[in-house]
Amino acid sequence: MSPTVRPDGVSPPPLLQAVHLTLEYQTERGPLRAVDNVSFDVQKSERLVLLGPSGCGKSSILKALAGFIRPSGGRILLDGREIAGPGPDRLVVFQEFDQLLPWKTVKENVAFPLKVARGRSSSEASKLAAEMLAKVGLERVLDDYPHTLSGGMKQRAAIARALAAAPEILLMDEPFAALDALTRATLQKDLLRLAHDMQFTLVFVTHSIEEAVLIGTRLHLLSARPGKTIATIETARFGPDDLGTPEFQSVVGEINGALFTQTASIAA
Amino acid sequence: MTDQTAETPTTSVPIGLVRARLRIASLTRSGAFRRMVVLTGLAAAWQIAAVIAANPLLFPSLTQTLSALWDALLQEDLALSAIASLSILLKGYILAIVIAALLVSFATANAYAREALLTLTAMFNPLPAIALLPLAMLWFGIGEASVIFVLVHSVLWPFALAALSGFEAVPETQRLVGRNYGLSGARYVAYILVPSALPSIISGLKIGWAFAWRTLIAAELVFGVSSSKGGLGWFIFRNRNELFTDKVFAGLVAVIAIGLVVEFGLFRAVEANTVRRWGMQR
Numbered sequence: 001m002s003p004t005v006r007p008d009g010v011s012p013p014p015l016l017q018a019v020h021l022t023l024e025y026q027t028e029r030g031p032l033r034a035v036d037n038v039s040f041d042v043q044k045s046e047r048l049v050l051l052g053p054s055g056c057g058k059s060s061i062l063k064a065l066a067g068f069i070r071p072s073g074g075r076i077l078l079d080g081r082e083i084a085g086p087g088p089d090r091l092v093v094f095q096e097f098d099q100l101l102p103w104k105t106v107k108e109n110v111a112f113p114l115k116v117a118r119g120r121s122s123s124e125a126s127k128l129a130a131e132m133l134a135k136v137g138l139e140r141v142l143d144d145y146p147h148t149l150s151g152g153m154k155q156r157a158a159i160a161r162a163l164a165a166a167p168e169i170l171l172m173d174e175p176f177a178a179l180d181a182l183t184r185a186t187l188q189k190d191l192l193r194l195a196h197d198m199q200f201t202l203v204f205v206t207h208s209i210e211e212a213v214l215i216g217t218r219l220h221l222l223s224a225r226p227g228k229t230i231a232t233i234e235t236a237r238f239g240p241d242d243l244g245t246p247e248f249q250s251v252v253g254e255i256n257g258a259l260f261t262q263t264a265s266i267a268a
Numbered sequence: 269m270t271d272q273t274a275e276t277p278t279t280s281v282p283i284g285l286v287r288a289r290l291r292i293a294s295l296t297r298s299g300a301f302r303r304m305v306v307l308t309g310l311a312a313a314w315q316i317a318a319v320i321a322a323n324p325l326l327f328p329s330l331t332q333t334l335s336a337l338w339d340a341l342l343q344e345d346l347a348l349s350a351i352a353s354l355s356i357l358l359k360g361y362i363l364a365i366v367i368a369a370l371l372v373s374f375a376t377a378n379a380y381a382r383e384a385l386l387t388l389t390a391m392f393n394p395l396p397a398i399a400l401l402p403l404a405m406l407w408f409g410i411g412e413a414s415v416i417f418v419l420v421h422s423v424l425w426p427f428a429l430a431a432l433s434g435f436e437a438v439p440e441t442q443r444l445v446g447r448n449y450g451l452s453g454a455r456y457v458a459y460i461l462v463p464s465a466l467p468s469i470i471s472g473l474k475i476g477w478a479f480a481w482r483t484l485i486a487a488e489l490v491f492g493v494s495s496s497k498g499g500l501g502w503f504i505f506r507n508r509n510e511l512f513t514d515k516v517f518a519g520l521v522a523v524i525a526i527g528l529v530v531e532f533g534l535f536r537a538v539e540a541n542t543v544r545r546w547g548m549q550r
Contacts, residue, residue, distance in 0.1 A: 068444060086447045096441040102546045103463040116459065117449040147547025 014041035015079065015201055016065070016169055022073030023060045034060045036226040037074070042169065047195060047202040049235075051212040052222030053259060058205045061227070062173050065203060066092050078168065088117035091167035095174040097154045100146040106157050107133065107142040113165040132164035133157070135197075136190065152183035156190070163194065169201045176211070188214055189240045209255050213238050213248060221258055231258055303532070328514040336514035337521055344515075346503060350522055353484060353499030356412060360419025361480050365473070367420065368428040373457075375428075376435050385432065389425045397422030397483045398490070415487050422483040423476035430475065434468025435461050467543045474535050478527070485523055 023035040035057035042048045050058040063069045065076060067086035076083050078090070091113070093099070100109050110129035114120040120128065133139055136156040146154055155175055162170055176184040188211060195202060206212050212219050217236035222229065233255065242248045295301050311330055318329030328336070340346035374381035397418045404414040438461055446460035462469070488501025498506075504519035543549040 066444075066448060068447065087450050088448070090448075092444065092448050094441050094444065096439070098439050099441045099445055101442060101445070101460075101463070102548050103466070103542070112459075113449045116451060116455070145546050 012043060013080065015044045015046075016042040016203070017077040017080075018061070018065070018074065019077065020074035021061065021064065021071055021076065023057060023064055023069065024072040025060075031072075033226040035064075035222075036228050038220075038222070038227060038229050039074075040220050040229075040232070042201060042203060044201055045199045047204060047215060047217045049204045049206060049212040049216030049219045050222060051206060051209065051216075051219050051255070051259075052227060052230075053224050054207060055225045056222040057225060057227030058207075058222055059173050062092070062171050062203065062205050065169075066090050066171055088113060088165055089168040090171055091162040091165055093155070093158045093162050093170070093172045093175045095177050097146075097151055097178065099158050100149075100154055100161075102146050105143050105145055106138060106149070109146065109157060110161045110164050113161060118165055128164055129160075132160045135194065136160045150183075151179050152187060155179065155187060159191065159194070163198065163200065167200075169203065172202065172204045174205055174207070177206070177208075184211075191215065192240055209252050209259075210243070213251055213255070214240065214243065219255070221255065325511065325513055328517050332514045333517040333521055336512075337518035340503075340515055340518050345498075346500075346518065346522060349498055349500050349503040349519075350526065353488065353501070354526070356415055356499065357419065357480055357484050359412075360416045360484075361423055361476065363416065364420040364423035364476065364480075365427060368424050368431060371424075371428050372431045372435065375432055376461075382432070385428060389429045392421065393425045393429065397479070398486045401487055401490070415484065418483055418487055419480050422479040426479060427472040427476040430468050430472025431465065434465030434472070437468065438464040467549045470535065470539055470543060474531070477530060477535070481523075481527060 018038060018040050021035060021038045022033070024031045024033050026032075038057075038061065040048065050061055052058050060069065064071055065083075067083050067090065083090070100106075101112065104112060107126060107129045110133055111120075111122070111125035114125035114128055115122065118125075130139070130142060133142060136159060138153060138156055138160065141149060141153065146157070149157065159175070176187050179187065192215065194200075202215075204212075204215050206215070213235045217234070219233045219235055220229065221231045221233065233251070235251065238248055238251070315330040318324075318327050318332075321327045324332055337346070371381075371385050375385040376382070400421055401414065401418050404417040408414045408417060442460060442464050446456050451459055484499065485501040485504075488499045489505050500519055500523055504516050504523075507513075507515035507519065539549065
């Protein structure tokens with residue numbers, strides 16, 4: 001499928017570009033290819049979802065975008081410049097609850113990147129942190145330590161921490177996968193509300209088709225290892241109210257079919 | 269103990285009594301209270317055993333020991349001895365921790381340095397530090413330098429091992445968070461690695477302190493050389509020679525008391541305000 005073309009026919013220069021990205025891990029039995037020649041663009045304020053079965057390398061792609069692992073082939077460009085290592089212009093929300101630093105209160109956690117990566121003063125950082133935490137509904141636990149919070153609250157705090165530091169692009173690695181279904185649904189809605197209000201750019205990794213269709217404005221489907229591009233699908237028309245509508249279900253079914261065919265053909 | 273808290277006060281009980289009961293209930297739940305009960309029990313057992321044995325020359329009672337302790341504090345040099353011991357102890361302890369911090373930094377940065385540290389630790393950790401004292405006296409003469417040498421040896425290896433395992437156990441996600449903010453080098457160590465490894469670091473400090481304390485007393489006892497001032501071990505040794513058994517006991521009580529104060533007054537307090545408060549240690 002072709003990359004995004006805006007209704008007016010003009011594509012603005014992409015914020016983030018992955019060009020012929022190939023990722024390999026060194027193992028005892030030699031190099032293991034996790035991702036094979038994957039390319040995609042992310043426009044400003046777009047929400048790109050990387051969707052694929054377990055082991056398709058979608059988390060590896062996110063780690064490469066964050067600069068944690070170096071591509072063995074291809075390039076990653078942010079604002080047209082090749083990225084060199086990790087940096088606060090690309091902040092990550094992880095799946096693991098221990099991403100909040102246990103020795104800092106909720107507010108200190110959110111203020112931390114503002115201070116060390118954005119050069120804000122302590123009082124500025126503290127004020128911004130409190131404001132952002134109020135936006136995610138955590139104004140009552142500002143001075144609590146993370147271990148006293150529920151899983152959903154921890155993920156909210158992690159989202160607030162990333163957004164408060166105003167990254168150029170927000171990277172989320174299955175952030176809701178360890179939550180119960182009810183909390184997950186609430187956080188998905190809240191994330192969409194924040195995206196609507198703040199217009200941040202997002203790359204979101206998930207293995208849940210429903211979550212992908214709900215969160216993303218565009219999905220990038222990946223095959224099982226080594227991850228290759230299967231298809232790119234526009235899903236910007238779906239919002240939280242469309243869950244379970246026939247059109248939503250048909251898109252989910254279509255994606256399911258695409259992923260299943262791919263897996264079946266590999267198994268054959 | 270918990271029966272009191274489970275008991276529901278009825279309306280016929282005066283409110284003052286209810287408050288008193290609640291206060292007692294919260295008292296019995298505190299660790300300090302349980303500790304006092306245990307210490308009182310031990311003291312009573314000692315006193316009774318000594319009264320039955322009725323041989324103060326070999327086994328003085330608690331009250332005799334306490335009165336000897338009081339005399340030694342007022343009229344003799346027990347306090348000075350304790351200060352002499354503690355000052356030499358602190359020198360060795362701090363020096364060892366500085367050296368360990370350097371070794372662990374090298375070990376986290378380089379695979380060969382790590383292997384070297386692990387090998388040295390495996391070699392020296394089981395070796396009682398006091399066994400090196402004869403050699404130390406050959407090298408550094410009879411005096412403070414020799415004692416500091418064995419003290420460093422007794423603290424360095426267990427502390428370095430604890431700190432290194434603490435650094436290596438820092439969760440991958442927290443490492444990535446630090447790198448995500450562009451932290452590297454000293455800032456990465458100070459903001460991420462040290463706080464995350466703090467439970468192991470404190471535990472290493474505690475082990476190191478206990479090892480240092482027992483090594484020092486042993487060194488002073490066996491060789492009586494903790495400089496011309498003489499420390500607690502020397503105080504015990506001297507009084508044993510003169511068969512002042514109650515003063516020997518007083519010296520031992522002083523050793524134990526200082527150990528308890530450091531353990532509960534310093535290390536437990538630090539833990540309660542850091543790693544326990546943060547939920548990193550139960």
